[in-house]
Amino acid sequence: MTIDRRWLRVLLVAALIGVVPTSSHAGGVGFGEDDANSGDDGPSYFGFVREVDGPGVADAKVTAALKDRGALVTRTDIMGVYKIPGFGKDINPDDVVITCAKDGYAQANVQRRPRDPSDTKDPVEVECYLKRK
């Protein structure tokens, strides 16, 4: 059975929205001033890490890097899915490089799905492929 790609994307986006963290307050008395998602959020990043022509790879490291500046790092779940909350809106998504890694594998290629450039919050779907060494 194959899953329609559009539905897969919808499911992934839904999962992503469910886990995008909301901000919390700094130390001291805050009186619960969290959940203040701002208009400064750039797009989040999500997708699969897969073996080339194979299944998703669990517990693979996924890095969203800004050259010489910094990075956000997460790992895939049991299905090989990852979600990265994202950078500020002043960061151009084209400057963000997604890579994946796992012991015993080498990165084969990365595929970035087309997105609507006019929607600055449209999540960026990037699939990362690994091949066994």
Added chain:
Amino acid sequence: MKHFLFAAVVAALACCQATAGHAQILTGSVISAEEGAMEGVLVSAQAVGSPITVTVVSDARGRFRFPDGRLAPAHYALRIRAIGYELDGPRAVQLGAAATDIAVKLHKTSDLAAQLTNSEWFMSMPGTAEQKRPLIECMSCHSFERIVHSTYDAEAFFPVLKRMAQYANNTTLARVQSRLAEREVHDDLVRKLAAYLATVNLSAGPTWPYELQTLPRPKGRATHVVITEYDLPRKTIAPHDVRTDAQGHVWYSNFVENFLGELDPKTGAHREYAIPVQKPGAPTGTLDLEADGDGNLWLAMMFQTGLARFDMTTKTFQMFPVQAALDNAAAQQSMVMPRASSVDGKVWSNEVAKQSILRLDLKTGTYELIDPFKFLPKGRQHAPYGMAADRENNLYFMDFADENVGRIDAKTGVVTIYPTLTPKSRPRRTMLDDQGRLWFTEFAANKLGLFDTKTESFKEWDVPTPHTYPYDVFMDKNGELWSGGMASDRVLRFDPRSGRSIEYLLPRSTNIRRVFVDNSTNPVTFWAGNNHGAEILRVEPLD
């Protein structure tokens, strides 16, 4: 002078305890009409005039035994802790040369509310997790007793909460301190909290409109413990971070006063070292206490700003004030990490008001401000808090306001952010073990966490008691974790390999911050301060 006098008296008392007469044996049983022999009752003995209280716990047969020789001949006051019960008697015992066996009788209390921990109030209060979440901040300054016994309605609560928001976070009931810089607080959030608090206090009547929930008494291995409390000479002393030195002396930061404290647990002698005031009029007190590679101690000066280095040989301070360009009325350094400063001559710290990292150059005495979150969305709150440094002086830090572990490369300055597995986890204090594993607490998520710096992967474990809100964790030489916090009056001992845990109930209301384990003893010894109780706490497991 008065401190030395106090130390001399304490030393004399402790000396007498240790040497006078023969080794003492105090044993006994605990019974009540309701249960008969009672397991898990804490029995505490404190000699008249001594600052030291020793506590043991009754076993499955209701029997207890103080360690042989720990109590010298003297007149001892006795107290107990067993949720739902009070002490009938005896309330004192005279220990002479002969072994003494006593029958401790308990009766049901008529005031259960007076015995509840913050965790038990959390469990008892109705309301959603979102409604209760702001209350975890209250514990920084006081227990829930003040809240639940109040009679304010929502309207009356509003100005009280507004006023409290302007207190420095290094405030206790014994020493309230106001911030120099006013803090912005959103009225709608204050009203929301005020409305909730008015539903859980006594504003509607003389009793609480909900059933009081309690945690069970200790049993099994949780009763195999000896707990020693060292009362400090002033009620205003608020021990925050505690650690031992090579001689076994205990050093602690005082959260609300400009003193570094030293305690000799063998004699009970106590000494204080005055830290020069850097910012007259600003709240006093220090938070993070860390050792550098030479064993000298560093303190983060909080609202006094900057860092202090204490030379363990000369017993003098060298101050590292923040340069004027970085200083202001809100400036606050809560953390310091000097562990690997010999590598590059740099010491890590933080600037709470700017949600940033500071790096002190020991040669120039100037600080570099680093915003590790500059590439993240601007509207989010962050707070670099607990810190650790690896051998190359790369920094690992906890993002206490959010859900991240961060790393700053000491050479390149590149920042890497690792979101924790649990959202909104609020990672708090941390330690880096010699295998490159970063152990930390997830304060808001009620979890202990592991970040493996080699594999860059997380693991998390729920702590067994709900609403514990662990503040800090320490990995001991046996691979077991020790943790404590501000809510449960319990010390958690947790084996991450088996998932098994033991919780040692403490003899009284205890607000724990930084925890420390002395690995030189067998079994290991746990140390912490009671931040609101002016005491140092030692927990000695018997197995």
